[in-house]
Amino acid sequence: MKTIRNKFVLLAIVVAGLTTTHAQDPLPSWNDTAPKKAIVAFVEKVTKEGAPDFVPPNERIATFDNDGTLWCEKPMPIQLFFALDRVKALAPQHPEWKDKEPFASLLKGDVKAAMAGGEHALLEIIMATHTGMTVGEFEKMVKDWIATAKHPTTKQPFTKMVYQPMIELLAYLRANGFKTFIVSGGGIEFMRPWTEGVYGIPPEQVVGSSGKTKYEMRDGQPVLVKLAEINFIDDKEGKPVGINQHIGRKPILSAGNVFSGGDIAMLRYCQSRPGATLQLMVNHDDAAREFAYAEPDNASLKAAAANGWMVVSMKDDWKKIFAFEK
Amino acid sequence: MKTIRNKFVLLAIVVAGLTTTHAQDPLPSWNDTAPKKAIVAFVEKVTKEGAPDFVPPNERIATFDNDGTLWCEKPMPIQLFFALDRVKALAPQHPEWKDKEPFASLLKGDVKAAMAGGEHALLEIIMATHTGMTVGEFEKMVKDWIATAKHPTTKQPFTKMVYQPMIELLAYLRANGFKTFIVSGGGIEFMRPWTEGVYGIPPEQVVGSSGKTKYEMRDGQPVLVKLAEINFIDDKEGKPVGINQHIGRKPILSAGNVFSGGDIAMLRYCQSRPGATLQLMVNHDDAAREFAYAEPDNASLKAAAANGWMVVSMKDDWKKIFAFEK
Numbered sequence: 001m002k003t004i005r006n007k008f009v010l011l012a013i014v015v016a017g018l019t020t021t022h023a024q025d026p027l028p029s030w031n032d033t034a035p036k037k038a039i040v041a042f043v044e045k046v047t048k049e050g051a052p053d054f055v056p057p058n059e060r061i062a063t064f065d066n067d068g069t070l071w072c073e074k075p076m077p078i079q080l081f082f083a084l085d086r087v088k089a090l091a092p093q094h095p096e097w098k099d100k101e102p103f104a105s106l107l108k109g110d111v112k113a114a115m116a117g118g119e120h121a122l123l124e125i126i127m128a129t130h131t132g133m134t135v136g137e138f139e140k141m142v143k144d145w146i147a148t149a150k151h152p153t154t155k156q157p158f159t160k161m162v163y164q165p166m167i168e169l170l171a172y173l174r175a176n177g178f179k180t181f182i183v184s185g186g187g188i189e190f191m192r193p194w195t196e197g198v199y200g201i202p203p204e205q206v207v208g209s210s211g212k213t214k215y216e217m218r219d220g221q222p223v224l225v226k227l228a229e230i231n232f233i234d235d236k237e238g239k240p241v242g243i244n245q246h247i248g249r250k251p252i253l254s255a256g257n258v259f260s261g262g263d264i265a266m267l268r269y270c271q272s273r274p275g276a277t278l279q280l281m282v283n284h285d286d287a288a289r290e291f292a293y294a295e296p297d298n299a300s301l302k303a304a305a306a307n308g309w310m311v312v313s314m315k316d317d318w319k320k321i322f323a324f325e326k
Numbered sequence: 327m328k329t330i331r332n333k334f335v336l337l338a339i340v341v342a343g344l345t346t347t348h349a350q351d352p353l354p355s356w357n358d359t360a361p362k363k364a365i366v367a368f369v370e371k372v373t374k375e376g377a378p379d380f381v382p383p384n385e386r387i388a389t390f391d392n393d394g395t396l397w398c399e400k401p402m403p404i405q406l407f408f409a410l411d412r413v414k415a416l417a418p419q420h421p422e423w424k425d426k427e428p429f430a431s432l433l434k435g436d437v438k439a440a441m442a443g444g445e446h447a448l449l450e451i452i453m454a455t456h457t458g459m460t461v462g463e464f465e466k467m468v469k470d471w472i473a474t475a476k477h478p479t480t481k482q483p484f485t486k487m488v489y490q491p492m493i494e495l496l497a498y499l500r501a502n503g504f505k506t507f508i509v510s511g512g513g514i515e516f517m518r519p520w521t522e523g524v525y526g527i528p529p530e531q532v533v534g535s536s537g538k539t540k541y542e543m544r545d546g547q548p549v550l551v552k553l554a555e556i557n558f559i560d561d562k563e564g565k566p567v568g569i570n571q572h573i574g575r576k577p578i579l580s581a582g583n584v585f586s587g588g589d590i591a592m593l594r595y596c597q598s599r600p601g602a603t604l605q606l607m608v609n610h611d612d613a614a615r616e617f618a619y620a621e622p623d624n625a626s627l628k629a630a631a632a633n634g635w636m637v638v639s640m641k642d643d644w645k646k647i648f649a650f651e652k
Contacts (some may be wrong), residue, residue, distance in 0.1 A: 058528055135570055179530070192574045202384055203574030204505070204531075213570060216561040222595050224570050231571075237541040244461055244539060244550050245557075246572060247520045250530030265541055269548050319574055 008038050023235065024171040029320040031167040035280070035312045039169065042278045046252065047176050057177035061251040063207075063243060063266060064170070066184035066191060068257035070199060072161040075152065075290040078188050083146055085090040086129035094128075103128070127228045130187065131211055134223040142193045159198050163282075163314075164323045166255070170199055173253070181251070183207045183210070183243055185235035185262055189226075207246045209234045239266035256303055257282035261299040267309055279309035286315040289325065355491040355520040355646040361606070361638045366494065368604045372578065373502050376489055376593045379602040382648050383503035387577040389533075389569060389592060390496070392517060394509035394583040395608050396525060400617035401478065402437065408471055410437070412455035429454070453554045454455065456513065458557055460551040467510040468519045482650055485524050489608075492581075492651045497584075499579070508576070509569055511561035511588055515530075515552075533572045535560045565592035585606035587625040593635055605635035612641040 009065065030036040045053040045059065066160020067073035087097070087106050097103035102114035102121035115121055130138065151161050170180050182191060182201055188208030194199045213224040232243040237264040243266065254270035258281060267279040281304045284293050295301075304311050314321060356362040371379040374388065387608045393399035413423070413432050423429035428440035428447035441447055455466065477487050496506050506527055508517060514534030521527045536557040539550040559570040569577065569592065580596035583587020584607060595606040610619050621627075630637050640647060 025498075045603065057520065061530075083359060188571075188574070196384065204387075204507075204572065206574065210571065213597075215566050216514075222591065222598050224566060238546060240541045241539050242548060244535065248514070265548065269541075272548050273543065295568050 006188055020174040026175065027165065027168050029168055031317050031319050033317045035310050036311055038174075039041050039280075040236075040279070042253070042306065043173065044278065046276050050103065055275060057254055059252065060173075060176070060178040061249060062170075062253040063177045063181045063183040063247075063251040063255075063270070064166070065263050065266070066182050066208075067257040068259045069255055069263070070162055070166050070170075071158070071198065072163075072276050073259065074153070074284075077186065078151075078158050078161070079186050080111075080125075080150075081149060081158070082142065082190065083125050083129045085145060085149065086141070087125065090129065096125045098318055099262055106200075112118075120309065121232075127185075127211075128305055131226045133226055134218075135189065135213060135226060138192050140187055141249065142190055142284060146194050153217075154205060154322075154324075158323070159194060160322065162198060163318070164325075165318045166282075166321050167199065167323075170201070174200065178253070179205065181205045181207060181243075181246060181247060181256075183234065183239050183266060185233070186239075188234075205292065207234055209248070235262050236260075237265045239263065240269035243269065245299045252276065253278045253280075254281065255280040256300070258284060258300040259293065261295060261297075261303075264300060264303045267303070268307065271307060271309075279304075279307070280312055281309050282312045283314065285313050286318075288315075289321045290314055342432050352501065353491065353494050355644060357372055357643050357645050359643045361636050361643045364429065364636055365498075365604070365606075368579070368602065369498065369502050381578055381601060383522055385433045385575065385578065386499075386502070386504040387507065387529075387573060387575060388499050388504045388579040389507045389509040389573075389577040389581075389596070390492070390517075391582040391592070392508050392512055392534075393583055393591050394610065395523065395589070396488055396492050396496075396508070397484070398477070398489075398616065399585065400610075400619065403512065404477075404484050404487070405486070405512050406437075406451075407452050407478075408468065408516065409455045409472060412467070413451065449556075452513075453537075456516075456542055459552055460544075461515065461539060461552060464515055465519050468516055471531060472520050478584050480648075482648070485520060486648065487652055488524060488648075489644070490646050491555045491644045492608075493525065493649075495581075498525070500519040500526065504579070505531065507531045507533060507569075509560065509565050509580075509592060511535055511559070512563075514560075533560055533568045535564075561588050562586075563591045565589065567593035569595065577606045578602065579606075581606040581608065582626070583620065584610060584621060584626040587621060587629075588624060589627045593629070594633065597633060597635075605630075605633070608638045609640065611639050612644075612647065614641075614649045615646060616640055 024322055027036055031135035045051055046055040048054055064070055066078050084106055085241055087103060091097055091107055102117050102125060146158060149158055151158055173180055180201055182195060186208050188206055188210045191206050192203040192210055195206050212227045212229040212231045214227055216223055216225055250273035252271045252273060254267050256267055270279055271277050286292060353362055371377055372381040390396055393403050410432060413429060417423055417433055428451060429442050431439035441529050472484060475484055477484055497504055508521060508527055512534050514536045517532050517534055518529040537553040538553045538557045539631055540553055542549055542551055574643055576599035577596045578599060580593050582593055597603050597605055607626055610617055610620060
């Protein structure tokens with residue numbers, strides 16, 4: 001009797017398992033349009049041992065841009081919100097900022113006027129807010145800030161402004177033996193404190209722009225001090241350089257987005273790897289659920305068409321954009 | 327009856343499992359001296375869930391110096407043998423080298439005279455032999471070279487000049503959920519082509535010194551060209567900087583060796599991490615089986631004594647140094 005009951009339990013488990021496997025869609029927030037089908041087909045062919053397109057697990061490197069690809073970058077990149085809040089917090093120690101651009105405009109709440117100074121203004125803001133402290137102190141600032149700061153239009157914490165379909169894609173790739181990396185123009189030390197919790201991507205798999213640091217002994221303890229000196233800009237043609245520097249091999253899957261042409265070189269670099277590869281370009285065409293924006297020169301979409309990269313329409317291909325959507 | 331038999335089978339499996347666990351020594355090339363005991367005790371306490379010293383797997387970062395810690399660095403660092411062979415191969419295209427130091431001495435086989443020029447001479451050799459080609463071309467050169475090049479005294483391939491106890495330590499740590507990294511003053515692009523096969527450490531877990539690279543399109547394909555410009559020197563106080571840049575968190579275990587004081591800052595940085603940490607300093611005191619050498623100022627051993635770091639005597643603590651030993 002016991003044996004029969006055991007067999008029945010075993011059968012029930014097997015049946016339940018089969019049912020679960022079939023019912024479980026690894027990409028539930030994606031519509032059943034061409035991109036989802038192509039992603040699943042790609043993952044299946046590179047993971048099928050013995051198949052012509054098989055790629056061993058150690059070579060299954062996937063690189064993702066962050067701003068506009070994994071999380072929202074409008075009305076402006078989230079790191080800039082952090083920088084502006086830092087400017088406000090530091091203003092009492094800098095009375096001279098009242099008459100000095102770009103700080104004067106920022107403190108009046110006029111981001112547009114502050115940014116009129118272009119790259120130079122941006123660099124001044126970053127240097128004033130991201131340097132002079134130790135790496136540990138900066139990490140704490142970022143953690144404290146991101147725990148409470150909210151997006152101006154959705155009023156959601158910034159960590160909820162991540163694209164649910166991409167969260168599912170990252171998890172799906174990892175479940176299939178891929179190692180997922182961020183390769184972003186954003187600051188490496190701004191991303192690392194939260195990417196593991198939000199994306200499941202540990203600090204050592206985050207590639208980004210950075211300033212130089214200096215090793216020092218303070219009170220008998222070694223610290224790294226963040227200097228006001230650029231180390232590396234991980235954008236555009238810097239992305240393949242950053243990938244080579246940090247990862248040391250070409251990705252077989254790369255994802256970027258339409259905004260500034262910042263991911264074209266990375267996707268091209270990915271595609272130059274021998275064997276099966278996949279390139280995704282997220283297109284921000286959903287004004288109702290997110291933001292709709294394009295590039296003045298349309299460079300990313302042109303490159304996608306010319307090279308056969310997958311364009312993901314947020315409007316047509318994503319069932320849900322944010323997890324908080326009703 | 328069936329149930330009883332099943333129980334017996336289960337018991338047999340459990341007993342066999344216990345026996346196997348006890349019989350399998352993960353560090354068979356280590357003598358049963360203090361270092362081996364301390365390593366095993368450390369790994370057991372940081373991996374024991376619920377224990378006060380428990381460290382979650384994602385934070386189990388271990389960083390290893392390469393030259394003199396994982397493989398032999400005498401009579402000179404192995405990368406220098408590669409550079410010298412490249413100088414010989416390139417000499418026909420550089421008739422001017424016959425009268426130009428450090429190349430003239432090198433081509434006469436007088437390494438000592440060539441190195442009289444100090445760091446500047448070394449840099450000239452590295453620039454002449456490690457730059458001007460693409461990253462892919464350089465990778466192929468390293469792979470071709472290391473497949474056949476041999477150590478001058480042992481006549482063994484350089485990839486056999488690795489320390490067997492350290493190979494076992496790397497594997498033991500990984501089996502316990504650690505992520506193992508190389509953090510070396512050597513060239514990152516010189517190490518990556520072979521570290522995965524030899525140490526089980528993939529390219530993305532190799533940190534080293536590097537030159538700058540530039541992204542270019544050649545015949546419609548993106549390539550990274552190696553420029554004659556230093557990007558980063560991953561030695562001494564540069565090691566914590568390199569760890570922060572690549573890994574973004576402090577290691578809980580770091581291993582270096584006595585030679586040039588090159589690992590002191592890394593071990594100090596590791597030790598500054600809150601919670602349980604372990605630092606190892608390999609001491610080259612076995613002239614019979616390897617090479618015996620010390621530092622003129624004894625800085626590494628002094629730092630080890632002052633900070634309570636484990637000193638590993640190759641003579642006393644290693645049963646076997648190289649796998650090819652009889």
